[in-house]
Every structure is written in C-alpha cells, then in structure tokens.
Amino acid sequence: MNPSIRWLAGAVGAHRRAFVSTLVSNLIGQLAVLGAAVTGAWLVGRAIAGRGVPLGPAGAVLGGLVAVAALAAWWETYVAHDLAYRVLAGLRGQVYGAVARIAPARLLGRRSGDLAAAALSDVETLEWLFAHTLAQLITAGTVLVAGSAAAAVIDPLLPAFSLPLAACVLTVPLWLRRASRRHGDELREATAELTADVVDTVQGMRELAAFRAVERRRDLLARKTRRLARAQAANAARGGLETALTDLLLAVAAAGTLLLVATVIGSPADAPVAMVLAAGSLGPAAQVALLLKEYGTLRAAADRVHALVTAPANVTPPREPLEVPAEPDVVFEDVRFRYTPDGPDVLRGVSFRVPYGRTVALVGASGAGKSTCVSLLLRHWDPDGGRILVGGVPLPRIADLHRHVTVVPQDVHLFAGTVEQNVRLGAPRADVADALRTAQLAVDPGLPVGERGVTLSGGQRARVAVARALATRAPVLVLDEAVANLDPDNEARLADALEGAAAGRATLVIAHRLSTVRRADRIVLLEEGRVAAQGSYAELAERLAPLFAR
Numbered sequence: 001m002n003p004s005i006r007w008l009a010g011a012v013g014a015h016r017r018a019f020v021s022t023l024v025s026n027l028i029g030q031l032a033v034l035g036a037a038v039t040g041a042w043l044v045g046r047a048i049a050g051r052g053v054p055l056g057p058a059g060a061v062l063g064g065l066v067a068v069a070a071l072a073a074w075w076e077t078y079v080a081h082d083l084a085y086r087v088l089a090g091l092r093g094q095v096y097g098a099v100a101r102i103a104p105a106r107l108l109g110r111r112s113g114d115l116a117a118a119a120l121s122d123v124e125t126l127e128w129l130f131a132h133t134l135a136q137l138i139t140a141g142t143v144l145v146a147g148s149a150a151a152a153v154i155d156p157l158l159p160a161f162s163l164p165l166a167a168c169v170l171t172v173p174l175w176l177r178r179a180s181r182r183h184g185d186e187l188r189e190a191t192a193e194l195t196a197d198v199v200d201t202v203q204g205m206r207e208l209a210a211f212r213a214v215e216r217r218r219d220l221l222a223r224k225t226r227r228l229a230r231a232q233a234a235n236a237a238r239g240g241l242e243t244a245l246t247d248l249l250l251a252v253a254a255a256g257t258l259l260l261v262a263t264v265i266g267s268p269a270d271a272p273v274a275m276v277l278a279a280g281s282l283g284p285a286a287q288v289a290l291l292l293k294e295y296g297t298l299r300a301a302a303d304r305v306h307a308l309v310t311a312p313a314n315v316t317p318p319r320e321p322l323e324v325p326a327e328p329d330v331v332f333e334d335v336r337f338r339y340t341p342d343g344p345d346v347l348r349g350v351s352f353r354v355p356y357g358r359t360v361a362l363v364g365a366s367g368a369g370k371s372t373c374v375s376l377l378l379r380h381w382d383p384d385g386g387r388i389l390v391g392g393v394p395l396p397r398i399a400d401l402h403r404h405v406t407v408v409p410q411d412v413h414l415f416a417g418t419v420e421q422n423v424r425l426g427a428p429r430a431d432v433a434d435a436l437r438t439a440q441l442a443v444d445p446g447l448p449v450g451e452r453g454v455t456l457s458g459g460q461r462a463r464v465a466v467a468r469a470l471a472t473r474a475p476v477l478v479l480d481e482a483v484a485n486l487d488p489d490n491e492a493r494l495a496d497a498l499e500g501a502a503a504g505r506a507t508l509v510i511a512h513r514l515s516t517v518r519r520a521d522r523i524v525l526l527e528e529g530r531v532a533a534q535g536s537y538a539e540l541a542e543r544l545a546p547l548f549a550r
C-alpha cells in the first residue's frame with residue numbers, strides 16, 4: 001500500500017468505535033441484501049419445482065431482511081460520514097500545525113494558496129477514503145468469501161468458476177492504475193495551482209487594478225482553469241473507460257456464471273439460489289473496482305497532505321530549557337549562516353552585543369544580512385556556526401522565546417478584527433490603552449481594521465505593530481525600521497516614545513534612516529555578511545556617510 005494511504009488509514013485508529021460501527025453496519029447491510037436475494041431465489045426455485053411456496057413466512061423473512069438492509073444503509077451512511085468528518089477535522093488541525101511548525105522561514109517552497117488547497121481541497125478529497133473506501137473494501141472481501149462458501153455448499157464448481165471471473169473484473173483498475181495515478185497527480189496539482197493563483201489574485205487586486213493588469217491576470221487564470229479542465233477530462237475519460245471495461249467483464253462473467261449453473265446444477269429448485277450465490281461474488285468485485293477507480297486522486301491528495309504534515313520543523317524545540325534573566329542582553333557570537341546548503345554564505349562570522357537598556361542600530365547596504373540577523377534572533381532558522389545568546393542563554397535552550405524577544409516587522413500583518421484584538425496578539429491580557437499610548441496611536445481600541453488592516457493608514461498600521469510588540473513586555477525589542485511609514489513629525493514623536501520604552505529593554509533596530517542611526521547608542525555596520533565596523537555615530541559618521549547620502 002502507498003505509504004501516505006497507509007498513514008491515513010492509521011488515522012482511523014483514533015476512531016476505532018466509529019470505524020467498527022461503519023464496518024458492522026456495512027457488513028449487515030450487504031449480507032441482508034444477499035440474504036434477501038437468496039430468499040427470493042429460493043422461493044422461485046420452489047415455484048419452478050412445483051413445490052409449495054410458503055408466502056407468509058417467506059414474505060416476513062424477505063420484509064425483515066429488506067428492512068435490516070435499509071436500516072443498516074442509513075446507519076452506515078451516518079456513521080461513515082461522522083467518522084470521515086472527524087478524521088478530516090483532525091487532519092486539518094495537523095495541516096495547520098505543520099504550517100505553523102515550518103513557517104515562517106520555509107513553507108516547503110509552497111505558495112499560500114497551495115497550502116490552502118492542501119488544508120481544504122486535498123483534505124476534503126480524502127473524505128471518499130474514510131466514508132466510502134476502507135470499511136467497504138473489508139466488507140466486500142467478507143461478502144465475497146461468505147457468498148463463495150455458501151455457493152460451494154451447493155456445488156464446489158460454482159466458486160471455482162466465479163472467483164476467477166471476479167478476479168478478472170478487478171484486473172481493470174489494476175491495469176489502469178498507472179494512468180489513474182498520473183491523472184490523480186495532474187488533477188491535484190492543477191487544483192492547487194489554480195487555488196494559489198486565485199488567492200494571489202485576490203490579495204493583489206489593488207496592484208492589478210493600479211497597473212491595469214486585471215485583463216492579463218484574467219487570461220492567466222483562464223489558462224490555469226483550462227489546465228484543470230483538461231486534467232479533469234482526462235481523469236473522467238479514464239474513469240469512464242474503467243467503468244465500461246468493468247461492466248463488460250461483469251456482463252461476460254454473469255453470463256458465464258449463469259451458463260455454468262444451467263450446465264452443472266441438475267435440480268431446477270436449486271438453480272436460482274445457485275445463480276444468486278455464484279453471481280453474488282461478482283457484486284463485491286464490482287464494488288471494489290468502483291472504489292479503486294478513485295485510487296489515483298486519493299493517492300495524490302494523500303501524498304500532498306502527508307508531505308506537509310510530516311515535514312520536519314525548521315528548528316528543533318528547546319531541550320532542557322534554561323531561565324532567561326529579567327534584564328537580558330543579546331549577543332551574536334561569530335554567527336555564520338546560509339539559507340541553503342549549496343547557497344552563498346549570507347552571514348560570515350557576525351559578532352556584536354546589544355546591552356540591556358541600550359539601542360543598537362544594524363546598518364548596511366541592501367542584502368548585507370540585516371534581516372537575516374533578525375530572523376536568526378527570532379529563531380526562524382538556527383545558525384550554521386556560532387551562537388546567539390539572550391541573557392547568556394543560547395536560543396535553542398530558551399522556552400517560549402516570544403516572551404523574551406518581540407519584533408516590529410517592516411511589513412506588519414494585521415488580522416481582520418479590531419485594533420485591540422490585533423494589539424493583544426502576543427499578550428491576551430495586555431493593557432491595550434497603555435500600549436496604544438506609547439505607540440502614539442489615538443484610535444478607539446474597538447475600531448475594526450479590515451482584512452490585512454486595509455482600513456488603516458500605513459502609519460497607523462505601523463503603530464499598531466509597535467503597540468502589539470510593546471504589549472508583550474518582552475525585554476528584547478527588534479525594530480525593523482518601524483517608522484518608515486511615518487512623516488518626519490510623527491516619526492520623531494514615535495521615536496521619542498520608543499526611546500522611553502527602550503530604557504527598559506535591549507533594542508536592536510534595523511535602520512534605514514540617518515535619524516534612527518543618530519539616536520542609537522551603538523551602530524553595527526554590516527558589509528556582505530561581516531561586521532565591517534561598530535561604534536558610536538560620532539566614531540562611524542564618515543563610514544556611514546555613503547550609506548545615507550540621499
């Protein structure tokens with residue numbers, strides 16, 4: 001069995017009772033249907049042989065079996081779907097957990113929409129596996145064995161003939177399984193790609209309109225939609241071929257079985273029952289063939305979800321955590337880093353210190369490695385060499401790093417909700433009014449911000465980000481040029497307020513503006529992943545001049 005499908009089948013283990021209930025109700029339903037057919041055939045046999053037909057008792061048995069079959073079908077539909085939706089809910093949780101574990105540094109090179117497709121559409125596709133496949137395959141096998149055993153009691157030749165015919169029916173999905181897998185892969189990939197492009201389009205609609213690119217984008221989406229339609233058509237064509245061949249083999253097998261019964265069964269009274277039992281083995285075979293038709297799509301969806309859920313974490317969780325002192329400093333010690341094993345060195349032995357109560361500005365040309373230092377301090381990645389310490393504790397030994405290090409990113413993400421909800425992101429019980437005051441944001445905390453904060457100005461968004469970081473009360477503050485969106489007046493006021501906040505923190509600021517650099521206690525100049533110089537502004541003014549000459 002494919003490892004992803006095996007892994008998913010294992011997920012049913014947590015819902016054993018529901019699975020057993022599905023299995024038993026399906027089995028009871030199938031056996032009741034077979035029993036009703038056999039009872040009917042037995043009555044026909046008696047009528048043909050001119051024996052008495054006990055209509056009353058037989059009618060009661062038939063009615064009972066039909067009622068049992070109907071009840072079992074209803075119950076099975078309910079429990080099978082209940083089981084499937086519970087497993088899917090668990091899987092969605094695992095997909096979310098995986099995204100949280102591998103983000104934000106690396107999302108397996110996948111786009112947001114692609115991940116949304118994994119979380120929604122791929123997981124949804126797996127409903128077929130849990131509600132219609134696993135228990136049903138076991139039941140079909142059981143009914144096949146029971147029907148064949150009963151047929152053997154009448155004449156051992158019957159199963160000897162009908163079982164190979166049933167096996168022939170199953171060769172169709174096996175024969176077409178490579179095509180099924182290929183079509184399944186294409187279908188899931190085309191769906192994910194279209195979802196990714198649609199999400200990207202919706203998110204970028206403002207830019208598309210501003211650059212008059214809506215029509216071109218529509219063409220792109222139409223192309224991707226056609227690709228999906230082609231994949232769907234190919235899958236449907238193969239599915240149709242599979243159904244046609246299966247039906248053909250079933251018809252031949254049924255005709256052969258009837259011929260055999262007519263030839264070997266001497267007694268007309270036994271012939272109808274023999275026919276039903278011999279043909280009964282073909283029913284489960286047809287059902288299995290039908291289930292296997294979906295194998296390619298299921299396998300592709302299972303592979304995509306499995307790859308995401310089993311992706312290793314980017315950094316290992318802290319082992320034997322150590323206490324971080326209340327007033328920590330930050331130390332980079334000969335830190336070396338590259339993003340990919342065969343990529344270029346991005347940091348080549350970076351060392352500097354941010355003392356508690358002081359502000360250190362990290363400056364350098366674009367691509368020098370400033371944001372990489374921040375990513376490493378937030379532990380999105382671990383360095384390849386050297387180490388980073390907060391209050392003397394290496395990052396991998398710090399539990400709940402966000403309690404000690406907080407960040408104001410340059411491109412803040414605000415969630416649909418109120419200002420207050422966004423400020424409370426990292427500190428659910430924070431004093432929001434206080435944080436907003438320090439961040440110089442005079443708005444009602446209950447003000448809705450819209451999706452991604454669209455109803456706020458760029459400066460207001462930046463100040464929500466500052467308030468959000470301050471609300472955590474983390475003693476290490478990282479500012480990625482948080483004031484870039486403000487006019488000079490507001491910038492100066494916010495910088496004053498941040499200076500007050502910095503007194504009780506170790507602050508590392510990535511500075512793009514001379515005014516920010518001037519305010520810092522110490523400046524670290526990065527050049528091509530190395531510390532080229534560090535000191536006060538007065539000491540470095542000359543070396544910094546070319547960077548800020550605008």
Ligand SMILES: Nc1ncnc2c1ncn2[C@@H]1O[C@H](COP(=O)(O)OP(=O)(O)OP(=O)(O)O)[C@@H](O)[C@H]1O
Nearest residue numbers: 105339340346364365366367368369370371372373
């Ligand atoms: N996720 C990533 N994967 C691979 N390479 C990356 C990644 N992020 C950054 N880099 C590369 O690492 C180098 C340093 O990038 P970094 O963002 O740290 O520079 P920076 O000094 O912050 O630049 P800027 O001032 O333009 O933001 C660049 O060459 C960049 O292309």
